[in-house]
Amino acid sequence: xxxxxxxxxxxxxxxxxxxxxxxxxxxxxxxxxxxxxxxxxxxxxxxxxxxxxxxxxxxxxxxxxxxxxxxxxxxxxxxxxxxxxxxxxxxxxxxxxxxxxxxxxxxxxxxxxxxxxxxxxxxxxxxxxxxxxxxxxxxxxxxxxxxxx
Numbered sequence: 001x002x003x004x005x006x007x008x009x010x011x012x013x014x015x016x017x018x019x020x021x022x023x024x025x026x027x028x029x030x031x032x033x034x035x036x037x038x039x040x041x042x043x044x045x046x047x048x049x050x051x052x053x054x055x056x057x058x059x060x061x062x063x064x065x066x067x068x069x070x071x072x073x074x075x076x077x078x079x080x081x082x083x084x085x086x087x088x089x090x091x092x093x094x095x096x097x098x099x100x101x102x103x104x105x106x107x108x109x110x111x112x113x114x115x116x117x118x119x120x121x122x123x124x125x126x127x128x129x130x131x132x133x134x135x136x137x138x139x140x141x142x143x144x145x146x147x148x149x
Contacts, residue, residue, distance in 0.1 A: 006050035011035065012043055016053060019044075058148030061112065061141070068115045068140060069149065072127070073105035075135040082106055085132055092126045094118070096149055105137070112149060 008016065011033065018029050026044070030037040047053040061069045076085050082100055089109055090098040096110040113119050119138060127136065141147075 006046065006052060008047065008052060011039075012047060012052075015040060015043055016047070019053075019055070060144070061147060061149050062144055064112075066115045068113050068118060069144065069147075070111045070113060070119055070122075071139040071141065072109040072111055072123075073101075073137045073139070074107040074109060074127075074133055075104075076106045077132045077134040079106070081132050085130065088130050089127070092122075092130075094122055094126070105135075110149075 014033055015029055018024050018032065026040045027037045030040045033040070044053075044055075048055065061067065074085075074089070076082055086098045086100055086107055089095060089107065094111050094113050096112055098107055098109045100106065101108045111119075111122055113122050119140075123136065123138070127133065
């Protein structure tokens with residue numbers, strides 16, 4: 001199925017809302033929504049296959065030893081290359097996500113690096129391998145509240 005070709009219906013949204021709070025077994029969701037467990041399982045599979053949702057374990061970054069969470073703001077040299085540069089950057093090791101943003105910068109990358117030299121290595125080796133970046137600014141996330149990666 002083509003990503004985003006599916007628009008969730010009311011039941012799908014209810015399933016998504018339940019799962020956003022944390023792990024819940026399919027039979028519990030089924031009981032809460034008064035539908036069969038097979039229906040829940042099928043809808044979750046359809047949501048995952050269509051790219052609407054992904055299920056994974058998230059970790060509080062504050063408990064990761066020797067790791068630093070960083071936001072890297074990026075200005076791209078040519079606006080017509082925004083999506084291409086976002087795709088390239090998102091494929092780099094340590095990059096958790098990349099977003100096209102409004103304001104002074106064009107892209108915002110969330111990166112998890114080794115504490116000591118990780119940010120320097122990311123900026124000077126990984127990110128510098130991508131052409132068309134005009135400017136970057138880094139923001140170390142010192143303490144996180146309700147943040148999981």
